Amino acid sequence: MSEVSALAQRIDALLPQTQCTKCGYDGCRPYADAIASGQALYNQCPPxxxxxxxxxxxxxxxxxIPLNPAHGQARPRPRAVIDESLCIGCTLCLQACPVDAIAGAAKLMHTVIEDRCTGCDLCVPPCPVDCIDMVPVTGERTGWDAWSQTQADNARSHFEAHQARLAKDKAEREARLAARAARVAAGAPTAPATEHGTSEATDAADAADAIAQGAAASPRSQGNRETAPSSAGDEAAAAAARKHAIIQAALARARQKSATLAAEGLGPKNTENVSAAVQAQIDEAEARRKRLGLATNDTSPPPTPGDIPHKG
Structure with missing residues (x-):
């Protein structure tokens, strides 16, 4: 191990492991590497x-030296709280959480695992319906007075497990795509989509697409295999319309809530100057909603089955 790497490891051991990126780096270890190599100062960590x-x-x-205010201020430790009445199960917050502190799945309400949440704020900006609040839970205590070495060590373990899972998922996805490309090159038919969709649709982002599009047929239409084609099409259209109405209602409630909080000066925190990765998620979510007719001032009709793009 090089001298710089050894120093970075010792620096990393002194960081709170919130993985919040407020320091300007993609996590605590990259920040530690930057300090050890002389590329960053040691006063850029608000937590x-x-x-x-x-x-x-x-x-x-x-x-x-004083904390650099360009990276934020020390504050009481917050915890993410999801308003389940507004959550539409889009999974974007799950993707953003660096320590897997949010439990849920596509089309299901999400909830925060309190003991895991590091208060990093990264789940707030990607949420398309503004249903996540950061609630202080340590009174007036800030910094290490509001955190412990045990919590930091646990957060590091959760982050490393999260990174390992992402790497495994990426490798498996690339292997599926390579196998499909090989079948296509050999002239063999591609494997049919399963009930979970194509390999690309296993990504959480595609799962969010499926929610917004209303692509999944209703249980009733799936179970009735002898229904005439026109009747099945009507049921699928009705299911898509219901899903569209639910999403629009959630968006309307969230917009009203956002306007009320903004008027009171209590809007979401840390929605500016986010990392490039989080900003990319926000942009992707916005593009997806516009593409599906779910923009803020949307009055378009719900998508019909013929309008729903097929993946795979």
């Missing part, structure tokens, strides 16, 4: 606060 800076200064044999 660590003054105590965190003091710890790093002692390790580096540097003077204690």
């Amino acid at each position: 660590g606060g003054a105590e965190g800076i003091a710890r790093l200064a002692k390790l580096l044999d540097r003077p204690v």
